[in-house]
Amino acid sequence: MLIKLRQREVTLCAGGLFLAALIFVPFLSVWKRPDKNHGEYQRSFQGYSVWPDYRNNPSRSHHWFKKTCFYTEYQQMEIGILADVLKQWENAQDSQCRELFRKFNFVFSVRETPTNVIIPASFEDKINKWLGNKKDAFKEVTHQVITSVFNELTSEHTIYNPLRAKRPMTKTSHQDRQYVEDITKESAQNCDFCEGSYKRFTALDPFGRVESKHSYSVANAFKYDRWHSLVLLRNHHPLKWTEEEFLDMANTGLSWMKNVNAIQKDYVYPIIFWDLLPHAMASQIHPHIHVNVRPDQYYGAQELWRRAGETYFREFGSNYFKELKELHQVLGLTVDLGTATAFANLNPKHETEIIVLSRTPNKDFFRLIYYVLRTYLDDLDQLCFSMAITLPSLVPDSYMNADRGRMPAFARITSRGSASSVKGDLSSMEMYGVSNVNMEPWTMIQHVQQSVNKRSVGG
Incomplete structure (x- = not known):
C-alpha cells in the first residue's frame, strides 16, 4: 500500500510537471530579456541636451548684489553670515534678485547648526593662549556655529567651522621648502624624466612624442586607460617653473590630445590631471601632468558635474x-x-579649492590656472597641490553629438597640505562622508586676486 501510494505521488508529480511545462513553455519560448532601455532596466538618466553655449559675458556684480538685494548693509562676506544673507536675498523686492535666489536655492542647501562646548576651568588657560587671549574668541569656542553647504545636483557636501582654523598648528614652511630642495637635488641624479634620459628610459605613443621648447610627451608605461600619457617639463625642479614653461606644457598636452583624436576619431573627451610632490601622490619629483582622451564620456567625477549641468538645463x-x-x-x-x-567654490572638495572656467582652453584659461598655482606655492606656502582639468569635446558640434552636454574648459584645483608631513591630508570623513573646510572662501579668493594683480602685469 505504501509502495502504491508513493508510485501515485510520483505519477502525480510527473503529471504536474508535464502540465506546468505545457502551460509555461509556450510563454518561455517567446519571452525575451528586457532591453536595458525598457522596463526595469531603464535608467533614469535620459542623455544630454544641447545646452546654450558657455560665455564669460559681463554679469551682475557683487556691488550690484549688495545694493539691490538687501535692506541691511554688511561689511564683508564670510561663511558665518551666509545663512542671514540668504534670508534677506529670498525676501528681496527686486525680481532679478528673486530669480537669482531661486537658482541658488535649486543648486545649494545651506544650514546653520549651533552647538555648545563646556570648557573646564583647568582647560581655559590653554584655550585662551591658543586664541591669543581674546575674550570674544573664547566665547566662539563655547558657542560654535557649524555651516553646512550641500549641492543638490552633485550631492557634494561641505561643512565649515572657521574656528577650527584657529587651532594650534605646527608651522612647516621652512621645513617644507628645505625638504623639497633636498629631494629635488637627490632625484635629479637618476631621473628618467630629465633631458638626458627621457628618450632612453620612457615609452612612446604610436605617433611618437610631442616635443616643444620647454616640454615633451612620453607614453605612460603603466596605463590606466587606452590613451593615457604624460607631459614633462624639461625643468626638473618641482616648484621653480615659469609662466612660459607652464603654458608650453599645457600646449604640448593639447597637441598630444589632437594627435590621439586624429588616430581614433571616437576618442573625443580630454582630461588632464596633475599632482605635485609625493604628499599629493605624485610618483616622481620631476613635474609632469597626466593627459587622457576618452570615448563615450568623461570619468565619473567629471560626469557628475556634467549631469548636474543637464539637470539644471532642464529646469531653467x-x-x-x-x-x-x-x-x-x-x-x-x-x-x-x-x-x-x-x-x-562654496562646495570645495578640499581646503582652498579654486575652480577656473572658460569657454575654451585658451591662453587666458591656462594663465589664470598658473596664477592660482603660484598662489599656493609662493603666497600660501602650500607646496603640494592636485588639479583636474576637464576640456570640451575635441570634435565639432555636428560630429558624434558633441553639441550635447558640451563642457566648458573647467579646472578644479586644491592644495594638499604640508609637503614634508607624514600626516595625510584626507581623512575617512573627506573620503567617504563630507568635506571639512576651515579657510573662508572669501579669504581664498582674495589671495587669488592679489596673485593675478601682481603676476599678470604686461601679460
Missing part, C-alpha cells in the same frame, strides 16, 4: 556652468582674467 533652460559662476560672482567669490574666471 540655461547653462549651469555660466550661472554657477554668476552665483559665486554676486557673492563676491570670483576673479576674472580676460575670458576666464576663477572662483572659490
